[in-house]
Amino acid sequence: MYLRVWKWQFWQQIVLALVLGVAVGALLNNLGDGAKLAEDWLDPFGSVYTSLLKVVVVPLVFTAIVVSIGRLRNVGNVARLTGKTLGWFVITSAIATAIGLIVALVVDPGEGLGKLASEAAETEPVTWTQILQNLFPSNIVNAMSEGNVLGVVTFAALFGAALVAIGERGQRLTDLIDDIYQVMQKVVWWVVRLTPIGSFFLIGSVVATYGPSSLQPLAKFTGAIYLAVAVMLIVGYPVLLRVFGRVSPLRFYRNSWPALQFAFVSSSSLATLPIAQKVQIERNGVQREYANFAQPLGATIKFDGCGAIYPAVAAVFVAQYTGAHLGFAEYALIALAAVIGQLGTGGTPGPALVALTLTLTTVGLPLQAIGYLIAIDKVIDMARTTLNVAGQLTVPVLVARSEGLLDEKVFNRTPPEITDEPTAVEEPGTTKTREPVPA
Numbered sequence: 001m002y003l004r005v006w007k008w009q010f011w012q013q014i015v016l017a018l019v020l021g022v023a024v025g026a027l028l029n030n031l032g033d034g035a036k037l038a039e040d041w042l043d044p045f046g047s048v049y050t051s052l053l054k055v056v057v058v059p060l061v062f063t064a065i066v067v068s069i070g071r072l073r074n075v076g077n078v079a080r081l082t083g084k085t086l087g088w089f090v091i092t093s094a095i096a097t098a099i100g101l102i103v104a105l106v107v108d109p110g111e112g113l114g115k116l117a118s119e120a121a122e123t124e125p126v127t128w129t130q131i132l133q134n135l136f137p138s139n140i141v142n143a144m145s146e147g148n149v150l151g152v153v154t155f156a157a158l159f160g161a162a163l164v165a166i167g168e169r170g171q172r173l174t175d176l177i178d179d180i181y182q183v184m185q186k187v188v189w190w191v192v193r194l195t196p197i198g199s200f201f202l203i204g205s206v207v208a209t210y211g212p213s214s215l216q217p218l219a220k221f222t223g224a225i226y227l228a229v230a231v232m233l234i235v236g237y238p239v240l241l242r243v244f245g246r247v248s249p250l251r252f253y254r255n256s257w258p259a260l261q262f263a264f265v266s267s268s269s270l271a272t273l274p275i276a277q278k279v280q281i282e283r284n285g286v287q288r289e290y291a292n293f294a295q296p297l298g299a300t301i302k303f304d305g306c307g308a309i310y311p312a313v314a315a316v317f318v319a320q321y322t323g324a325h326l327g328f329a330e331y332a333l334i335a336l337a338a339v340i341g342q343l344g345t346g347g348t349p350g351p352a353l354v355a356l357t358l359t360l361t362t363v364g365l366p367l368q369a370i371g372y373l374i375a376i377d378k379v380i381d382m383a384r385t386t387l388n389v390a391g392q393l394t395v396p397v398l399v400a401r402s403e404g405l406l407d408e409k410v411f412n413r414t415p416p417e418i419t420d421e422p423t424a425v426e427e428p429g430t431t432k433t434r435e436p437v438p439a
Helices: 010-031 034-041 043-055 057-072 078-107 128-135 140-145 149-165 167-192 195-209 219-243 249-266 269-282 288-301 305-322 328-340 351-363 367-402 408-412
Strands: none
Touching: 010 034, 010 195, 034 043, 034 195, 043 057, 043 195, 043 269, 057 149, 057 167, 057 269, 057 288, 078 219, 078 288, 078 305, 078 328, 078 367, 128 149, 140 149, 149 167, 149 288, 167 269, 195 249, 195 367, 219 249, 219 305, 219 367, 249 269, 249 367, 249 408, 269 288, 269 367, 288 367, 305 328, 305 351, 305 367, 328 351, 351 367
């Protein structure tokens, strides 16, 4: 039977790609050295796809924030929007950290383990100097080339504010940057259409590299991470969305599914950002100007998976494995380090490793134990990244709902395909106003 797969709905194409990827990965794993086969035949193509998404992140973030700063003048108090966004970032991170600690104490992931093989772990404590350097890079060109998105966000905010401050003289440059932003949106749309192909290679590589046997020594730890992530996704965010956002959690997850699905297979919040931004505007109904500001900010400093749940569960694991005692003060320090330390992970490679290093250093636990967890990092990173993106999508919905910046009709309608053409954007200076949703 001749199947025109390209005519299927987008989610059906991705499901097919995942099924085929798992099958091919399992076959390669059973053939022998699955990791070597994945490295030779699957990783290159998966890397090409994620690279295509990452290459548009910096210009997309810069142009989106510069344009949105100017347009935020027409939708409300910029300082209040920023304060609410950061406030919800902290609240949701604290909830995620608490869930991670509770699950870890119930599951006891480090109890009863024998000697585990430890891989080399290069860890350096996060310093306030590093945080400031990430926030305020000395060379913006280097920051862009090195992928320091947090520094790009800071510079773009200052640049956008300066364009607003000089009034009409900055309008021509604002219009040019807005044109570049529209071009980047078009590029993202082209790349998104390749998601089924990218998903096949990404998930196939994971399955080929990590067979079920690789999870056995750390099965309890892996299970604790996935359980804590599930509790936050099924209970934490839905309660907040229902009580404070007064929206349907089921519709939120239906709308956000393309971004969460890609986050799981790609294990990269930054690679998911273009898709998440498109989802937030065209499916969740968050006003474009605010979404263009909040989404890149969340992708650089909002890591409920990597920076909250993971270091909380891992700290308990390391304490139990090494026989260290943790009291109430230590648990409080873990929570504080997990919530505040997320700022330092933005713009750094391996944010989960950096966050864990900061947490263990804060409570005086041995950093050498991190090497035990590297072997399964890719497997648990899929769950961590999914939670990261879910949190990055949840907070702007909560803020937009309270500020009348959420289009309820868009949120509740049947969501458009993620591969649909980008929606038309108003010309600069003619921002369309939406009817506020009653608070």
